[in-house]
Amino acid sequence: MTTTSSRTFNLDRLVRPAVHAIPSYRPAKGAGQAPERVIRLDMNESPYPPTPHVRKALAEFAHTNRYPSFDAGEVRSALAAYSGVPVESVIAGAGLDDVLNTLFHTLFDPGDQLIISEPTFGVYRSLAGIHAAETVDVPLKPGFELDADGVLAAITDRTKLIIICTPNNPTGNELDPVAIERIVSEAPCVVAIDEAYWEFAGKTHLGLLDKYENVVILRTMSKFAGMAGMRVGYGIFPAELLAAVNKVVPAFHNVSMASAVAVKAALEDIDNLNANVAKIKADRDALAGSLREIPGVQPYESSTNFLLIELPVEAAPVVQKLAERGILVRSFPNPALGLQNAIRPSIGTTEENEIFLNALAEILAEGASA
Numbered sequence: 530m531t532t533t534s535s536r537t538f539n540l541d542r543l544v545r546p547a548v549h550a551i552p553s554y555r556p557a558k559g560a561g562q563a564p565e566r567v568i569r570l571d572m573n574e575s576p577y578p579p580t581p582h583v584r585k586a587l588a589e590f591a592h593t594n595r596y597p598s599f600d601a602g603e604v605r606s607a608l609a610a611y612s613g614v615p616v617e618s619v620i621a622g623a624g625l626d627d628v629l630n631t632l633f634h635t636l637f638d639p640g641d642q643l644i645i646s647e648p649t650f651g652v653y654r655s656l657a658g659i660h661a662a663e664t665v666d667v668p669l670k671p672g673f674e675l676d677a678d679g680v681l682a683a684i685t686d687r688t689k690l691i692i693i694c695t696p697n698n699p700t701g702n703e704l705d706p707v708a709i710e711r712i713v714s715e716a717p718c719v720v721a722i723d724e725a726y727w728e729f730a731g732k733t734h735l736g737l738l739d740k741y742e743n744v745v746i747l748r749t750m751s752k753f754a755g756m757a758g759m760r761v762g763y764g765i766f767p768a769e770l771l772a773a774v775n776k777v778v779p780a781f782h783n784v785s786m787a788s789a790v791a792v793k794a795a796l797e798d799i800d801n802l803n804a805n806v807a808k809i810k811a812d813r814d815a816l817a818g819s820l821r822e823i824p825g826v827q828p829y830e831s832s833t834n835f836l837l838i839e840l841p842v843e844a845a846p847v848v849q850k851l852a853e854r855g856i857l858v859r860s861f862p863n864p865a866l867g868l869q870n871a872i873r874p875s876i877g878t879t880e881e882n883e884i885f886l887n888a889l890a891e892i893l894a895e896g897a898s899a
């Protein structure tokens with residue numbers, strides 16, 4: 530009898546089939562030779578660096594030899610005070626992606642179902658894949674409207690979670706609060722509302738937590754607060770679900786001491802953060818206005834720090850040409866999403882937006898004359 534096969538190192542056998550099935554994520558890259566300056570408009574980041582107050586707090590931070598507090602109490606208190614909720618209801622993480630992962634760990638066994646409405650944030654589907662859960666897509670209706678009837682009809686005995694992203698990435702619009710509340714009130718499962726961009730819309734669904742025991746509000750410091758590099762996100766949970774999630778959340782909530790210090794200081798500087806939000810919104814609306822003057826170019830209404838823009842041609846070659854000029858934007862080549870002609874730049878500084886606008890106009894004009 531031979532035991533060679535089980536004695537041979539074979540990664541195909543070791544890695545879970547659910548992981549083999551996941552397509553690799555390839556972030557956008559500048560194509561060809563490296564341009565001298567790269568303008569990153571592909572990840573919905575803030576273009577604004579930390580304020581002097583945050584820099585000072587980080588410079589004075591010295592306790593790298595100690596673990597943070599086990600329950601990340603300080604950063605959770607700061608996030609809770611900012612949100613106006615009790616600290617006990619807040620679960621933090623290394624970015625909202627990490628909080629999503631904690632929620633998935635809490636809910637999903639292989640074969641369970643997640644309902645989402647595409648086009649939406651791609652991480653939901655990827656995480657479901659890692660957990661060997663099935664993603665059920667109830668697409669947004671024309672105008673990127675939430676299909677509440679469709680979502681409720683798609684629920685089965687294996688549906689554990691519905692994620693509603695509002696304002697939605699990548700479409701930029703806010704979903705109808707009446708449709709959202711209908712889903713929350715009728716769904717016999719957890720409904721997570723991803724409010725990563727709520728500060729740009731100025732509207733939150735936090736009030737639903739007072740009425741329903743199945744709703745979770747998910748937020749991040751990455752977008753409005755310009756803290757993407759510090760990786761801090763959080764969720765606000767109802768009591769019963771919280772008890773389960775608390776068993777799963779990683780020690781220290783995966784928030785480093787440096788990130789906690791930066792987030793606390795940033796929230797002490799809330800007026801500055803709000804001023805940045807106001808500037809980004811004004812620049813967004815100015816950019817949208819200028820884009821509308823380019824023939825065939827149609828930016829959708831946005832309640833976020835990015836624009837989804839319909840082009841008169843296929844997006845992929847345009848994205849490539851922008852990258853050759855050092856300007857990175859997102860595109861959505863998957864035909865199932867129906868966005869092959871769309872690009873999604875985040876709003877940069879006024880100067881970066883101008884460079885992007887002129888480059889896009891030139892590339893489209895060259896294409897038309899080619």
Ligand SMILES: Cc1ncc(COP(=O)(O)O)c(C=O)c1O
Pocket residue numbers: 572573623624625626627650694698723725748749750751757760761762
């Ligand atoms: C809708 C949405 N949710 C969550 C995230 C993840 O944010 P974080 O940087 O906190 O992981 C993003 C980031 O692009 C997003 O667009």
